[in-house]
Amino acid sequence: MHIPDGFLDARMLVAAAGLAAVGVGLALREVRRNLPPRRVPLIGLAAAFVFAAQMLNFPVAAGTSGHLIGAALAAVLLGPAAAVVAMTAVLLLQSLMFADGGITALGANVFNLGVIAPLVAYGVYRAVRAIAGDGLQPTLLATGFAAWCSTMAAAFACAGQLAASGVVEWGTVLAAMGGVHMVIGLGEAVITMLIVAVVMRARPELVAASASAGPPARRRTLAYGAALAIAMMVLVAPFASSLPDGLEHVAERFGFAGLAAASQPAPLPDYAVVPLADGSPWLATVIAGAFGTLVAFAVAWCVARALAAPGRTPTGH
Amino acid sequence: MLRDRLLRPYQHGSSAVHRLPAAAKLVAALGCVLLVVLLPRTAWWTYAAVAAGLVAIAVATRADLRGMLVRLLLLEPFVLGIALLALLRPGGVPLFLSMLTKSTLCLATMILLTATTRFSDLLAVLWRIRVPALLVTTLALMHRYLFVLAEEMERMQRARRSRTFVAGRTSAWRDSAQVAGQLFVRTSERAERVYLAMVARGWKA
Secondary structure, three states, X not given: OOOOOOOOOHHHHHHHHHHHHXXXXXXXXXXXXXXXXXXXXHHHHHHXXXXXXXXXXXXXXXXXXXXXXXXXXXXXXXXXXXXXXXXXXXXXXXXXXXXXXXXXXXXXXXXXXXXXXXXXXXXXXXXXXXXXXXXXXHHHHHHHHHHHHHHHHHHHHHHHHHHHOOOOOHHHHHXXXXXXXXXXXXXXXXXXXXXXXXXXXXXXXXXHHHHHOOOOHHHHHHHHHHHHHHHHHXXXXXXXXXXXXXXXXXXXXXXXXXXXXXXXXXXXXXXXXXXXXXXXXXXXXHHHHHHHHHHHHHHHHHHHHHHHOOOOOOOOO | OHXXXXXXXXXXXXXXXXXXXXXXXXXXXXXXXXXXXHOOOOOHXXXXXXXXXXXXXHHHOOOOHHHHHHHHHHHHHHHHHHHHHHHOOOOHHHHHHHHHHHHHHHHHHHXXXXXXXXXXXXXXXXXXXXXXXXXHHHHHHHHHHHHHHHHHHHHHHHHHHOOOOOOOHHHHHHHHHHHXXXXXXXXXXXXXXXXXXXXXXXXXX
16 A cells, blocks of 8 residues: 555645654654653564564465555554554655655655554544453454554545545545455454454453553543544545645645646546536445445454454464 | 565665765655656656666666666556556556656665665664654664564464464464464563663663
8 A cells, every 4th residue: 555656746745744744743742751661662663563564474365465554453552652653664664775655655655554544443443442342352353343444544545645646536546445455454454353362362461551551531532533533534535526626725825836737737627526426426435335344343243253262272273 | 585685675885876975865866756756747758867867876886786676576566556547547548657657767766775775874864854763763673673573473484384284274364363463472572671771771762
């Protein structure tokens, strides 16, 4: 899901970089203020762990294999702010050391996979746990559903940026990214649940530490609200055809408009209006999304039940 | 091994490009990428000039050109994946071609940068331009333990392979997850030791 250089236009690059800077800045402040110094080195090592875990292969079919993204795993194991810092470090290193993910698109990639993905994961994780309760099975259910939701949120953010840059049509990119990541998200959910199950059995306090030592109640509610708002924005914003106009307005005010126009001679005609113009594709999208969400929740529930079944040894043999 | 070579993008050398300060190379690479990104989509002659310049610099580094090419080809599928979506829109062929060119040039620029500049030198640049200390510390620790953890993971996988006979798909998933889970437990234990060592040497958060 790493966006390479050369796909996003100037206004998108600037907008995404600004949002990413704000998100990472807030996370850094939160870590500096509220994380005990003891846990600071763990962020760096956990970032290295995520990078290493991404190299593990999970065979799918016909010789293809998937791998972990890790945002939800980081959020569940480290808590939201530390997860944002760790994922940002992973993306920075991938871009600066391995040329994986563009350097001008770094802001967009950090926003999608480093800010949106862990925050949505943590919000969903806490929300499901608040309803389902403590214990192995609820924790795993929350983890799996959070992993799926975070993958979808990051994919939609990525699709929205590509569409708003006029590179692809919104309908195409939504179908491609949304459809593919509904399946990839299921893989991410199962992998994350399997890993968290192993950690829960070996050292439960590593998972519980981030869950029970949460912020005070009022701030927690605020955090939920913020996470939910971001999720809503990510899911709904691309549908609002006023978004590009809003960005254009900002671009004009800051003088990027000329730059954007130069890089983009073909103005995009009515890209976001297409799904809205006719009622049925929009409805079909919503129904497909709701169905996918239900399937993801059901899969997470079944896997959590199977993994938490009594009498299973940690190795599963 | 291919993966070993892929994990070490930096190629040691003593060419003029290698000896340039990291900050200058980073700024130059960023400038080149920005130029390519912001150029009009039909500026084919400028693209050709940039490509020629990159090839000239690559030759001047006297580094392993084949290695850089392999890296470029391995990253190209991700570029193609997104670019192909552009083909689906009306009149998408010129758009597809120009995006493919832009992305490939940017990729080549960054690969050239990473092949001639140590990541630790780039970190020093980030430190100097006042990227928040916590983020630089995290990056430095990540870079330091990347290979330690990757090797630890490989040892765990090898140990498991040498003790098990079944190699079905579900057991492969379970085994990989087992390795990752255990690796996290070991990582957090190692982080405790690293913290104590850092404090013993006068580190303050």
